[in-house]
Amino acid sequence: MTVDELSFYAAMAGTVAFAISAVLSVAERRIDLFAAVVLGTITAVGGGTIRDIILDVPVFWATELIYIWLSVASCVAAFVAYRFFKHRFVGALVLYMDGFGAALFGVQATGKVWDLGFALPIAPVILGVITAIGGGLIRDVLAQRQTLLMSRELYAVPVLIGCILFTLILAYAPEYRLEGSIFCIGLIFAIRAAAIHWSLQVPEWAMMGFRRQ
Amino acid sequence: MTVDELSFYAAMAGTVAFAISAVLSVAERRIDLFAAVVLGTITAVGGGTIRDIILDVPVFWATELIYIWLSVASCVAAFVAYRFFKHRFVGALVLYMDGFGAALFGVQATGKVWDLGFALPIAPVILGVITAIGGGLIRDVLAQRQTLLMSRELYAVPVLIGCILFTLILAYAPEYRLEGSIFCIGLIFAIRAAAIHWSLQVPEWAMMGFRRQ
Amino acid sequence: MTVDELSFYAAMAGTVAFAISAVLSVAERRIDLFAAVVLGTITAVGGGTIRDIILDVPVFWATELIYIWLSVASCVAAFVAYRFFKHRFVGALVLYMDGFGAALFGVQATGKVWDLGFALPIAPVILGVITAIGGGLIRDVLAQRQTLLMSRELYAVPVLIGCILFTLILAYAPEYRLEGSIFCIGLIFAIRAAAIHWSLQVPEWAMMGFRRQ
DSSP: OOHHHHHHHHHHHHHHHHHHHHHHHTTTSOOBHHHHHHHHHHHHHHHHHHHHHHHTSOOHHHHOTHHHHHHHHHHHHHHHTHHHHHSHHHHHHHHHHHHHHHHHHHHHHHHHHHHHTOSTTHHHHHHHHHHHHHHHHHHHHHTTOOOGGGSOBSSHHHHHHHHHHHHHHHHHOGGGHHHHHHHHHHHHHHHHHHHHHTTOBOOGGGBTTGGGO | OOHHHHHHHHHHHHHHHHHHHHHHHTTTSOOBHHHHHHHHHHHHHHHHHHHHHHHTSOOHHHHOTHHHHHHHHHHHHHHHTHHHHHSHHHHHHHHHHHHHHHHHHHHHHHHHHHHHTOSTTHHHHHHHHHHHHHHHHHHHHHTTOOOGGGSOBSSHHHHHHHHHHHHHHHHHOGGGHHHHHHHHHHHHHHHHHHHHHTTOBOOGGGBTTGGGO | OOHHHHHHHHHHHHHHHHHHHHHHHTTTSOOBHHHHHHHHHHHHHHHHHHHHHHHTSOOHHHHOTHHHHHHHHHHHHHHHTHHHHHSHHHHHHHHHHHHHHHHHHHHHHHHHHHHHTOSTTTHHHHHHHHHHHHHHHHHHHHTTOOOGGGSOBSSHHHHHHHHHHHHHHHHHOGGGHHHHHHHHHHHHHHHHHHHHHTTOBOOGGGBTTGGGO
8 A cells, every 4th residue: 555545545534533523523412414414524624625725726625526425424324323423432433533533634734735835834834723623613613512722622732733843844854754744643643542531631721811710 | 588687686686685684683683783784795695705715716796796785785774674574574575585595596506616617516516505505604603693504494405405406407418407497496495485384394303313312 | 114114013013912802802711822822813814814815815924924923922922921911001002902903904905905906896895894803703703702793892883984985095086095094094993992992882773673672
């Protein structure tokens, strides 16, 4: 299997995870099948769409429709097999896959923006984070849920760290691009997995208003 | 009257209906004239604006300012003649016109995306639905109202069905484009009108979490 | 100091004020440093980003990264020195600077859209207002706060008046562009400052539903 193939299958896995975890996260609301597919697909492709609009390049799914088809199919599956996905083990698996998707999409986006030479060195980091969390933000706004920006969950900060690190690698050690991207994805995923497993939260000193106590 | 003229006047009627129904729908909140115009105009032109940004073509109202002028005038009229529009008969008329607007804008957008050959065959359907409901979603988010995705109202699904059908007609029977577009607009409107008249909702089996009872 | 330099330093001051006032406005929620930087930076550059996407020109911060750096630094400063900025005098200063930023960004945007000849004469006004208030709207939606469209605060209407006036000057007296821009910024700021100082609100007759009493 080549690197490109590996990268493609990883992106497919991330898309499936984003779509399924999105549908599960809004399942406590009584939504219908249409809303489940819309919210899941926005979560899966929304961040990359915002990225491409800011970059002023064609949206990535316009030439690779597989992202849309796979996302719609995943949403329908999550809707139909809702009980199965709510099973503790399967649910945990989806949560970890979602963390892997965020890691992968963030680092991939950083690489894409770097290659375009767009607003270096800051846009690769900003658009990496937007790609990873933008779709979830739109979903939460449309579903009137609290966005992750207002929660103490450790979700976006690991992505930020990984995208900064990968940007530094692209700037100062471009010959290690492949190894660096794998390391950064692994790092983001490791922090996120630790946060899921031990229920880690943003520490008190990094919260606003903590001095008020 | 030519087809183009008919199409133009229909789009004008849809714009007026979208703007007025938007202002009426936020009227229970104590908003001011400025907010009424902003929310009404976003509802009327917002969906098409998102479509054109994703297509990376100039936004449609940039070359046809009449859409903006008409929308602003409709919002001011709805604001001033609020009581008149709240009248049961007039209010029902606006509701049906709004359904007609959604049908028309959805099918027109499907045709536009098809002609551009953008991400066939899925983008004509996706962007048709976005054009029909996108403006209303932004309005509801800005006004902190429940978006239609979270309600059981039958609004978006008829549009989805009509856009899929029109895409099939464009693909397999392009010689019937005109008849097909009229039929699809009529179909969407008929389902929507039935939903309004008989207060139809999304059936129980298409709702998530229905097994919990 | 040339006009361009003055204009540049004014935009920097507006960016700092937008970022700091945004962080202070969400400080009652227990957000973390990451969320503070994201919400503050979106407020500072979000409106201009929407404007540039609709205009289909490169986003302004892509070539002038100083806007991002300054905004991030201001957010961190507001987060760290939260208590200092909560001081009554400093807080008021930030509020007035924010009003100045809205005035400046609105009028500057009107000029930019006019120079591009985009959808004259209405887009310079619409995009002027969007540039001034768009970032704040996104911040409030992401933070689940009431948007200013739903409040009675006099914030957007002065910007609207100033942008309309500046568009008229560009159309009928372009030789007074510099004087006109200064006058319009001053006018918007004066109305906004009066609204802050005397707690002015949108008058009753401009509110919807006022007849119901």
